[in-house]
Amino acid sequence: MTNDNPGHVCPYCETLNDQDAGFCRKCGVALTRRCPHCDAVNWIDDEHCVQCGATLDILEWIIRRDNLGVAGRLNEQMDEAEQIKAIETAASQARMERMLAEEREMREALRQRLIEQRAQEKKMLTIVLSVTGVVLFIILIVALITGL
Ligand SMILES: [Zn+2]
Ligand SMILES: [Zn+2]
Structure with missing residues (x-):
């Protein structure tokens, strides 16, 4: 649901990162995580899986x-x-x-x-x-x- 955004703000250091960045370019924290149900890659603070809609543990x-x-x-x-x-x-x-x-x-x-x-x-x-x-x-x- 955040796929339309031009980038992601790191939840830890609040640095704006590229949409496809796996790790924050400033603090190096992981910005994505895999859905435990369908293994889709989700942005770290997505509450629901972009693919299957399962609730992700925020x-x-x-x-x-x-x-x-x-x-x-x-x-x-x-x-x-x-x-x-x-x-x-x-x-x-x-x-x-x-x-x-x-x-x-x-x-x-x-x-x-x-x-x-x-x-x-x-x-x-x-x-x-x-x-x-x-x-x-x-x-x-x-x-x-x-x-x-
Ligand atoms: Zn960061
Ligand atoms: Zn999923």
């Missing part, structure tokens, strides 16, 4: 259209979720790298301090040893002098 494409809508929304949400996940992953990676860099810096500082401490200890030991040596030398001299 609920079928409404459900399909709604499912498509839900699927589209789900896809969008998934894309969003993936984007958020990607951002979070990047952020946590940056955080991790920062933490690792800080830890490296801390270790480097600690190492530097340890080296300095050891150098100081060595210096102290050298001073103590030389002072002890000098004191022993003086005692020896004094002992020699007083002994003579």
Whole structure:
């Protein structure tokens, strides 16, 4: 009954399609369905078969259209979720790298301090040893002098 029309409007995205188009040129949804009684090809929102006049289940494409809508929304949400996940992953990676860099810096500082401490200890030991040596030398001299 819609065969006289120059084209069909997609029930999902409302794009005008050619009369003989099997699928919407914009959203790709199927625009035709076969009559379960005589197998004639009918426009998706025909309520009755163009050939045998049998009642076509209009609920079928409404459900399909709604499912498509839900699927589209789900896809969008998934894309969003993936984007958020990607951002979070990047952020946590940056955080991790920062933490690792800080830890490296801390270790480097600690190492530097340890080296300095050891150098100081060595210096102290050298001073103590030389002072002890000098004191022993003086005692020896004094002992020699007083002994003579
Ligand atoms: Zn469409
Ligand atoms: Zn039919």
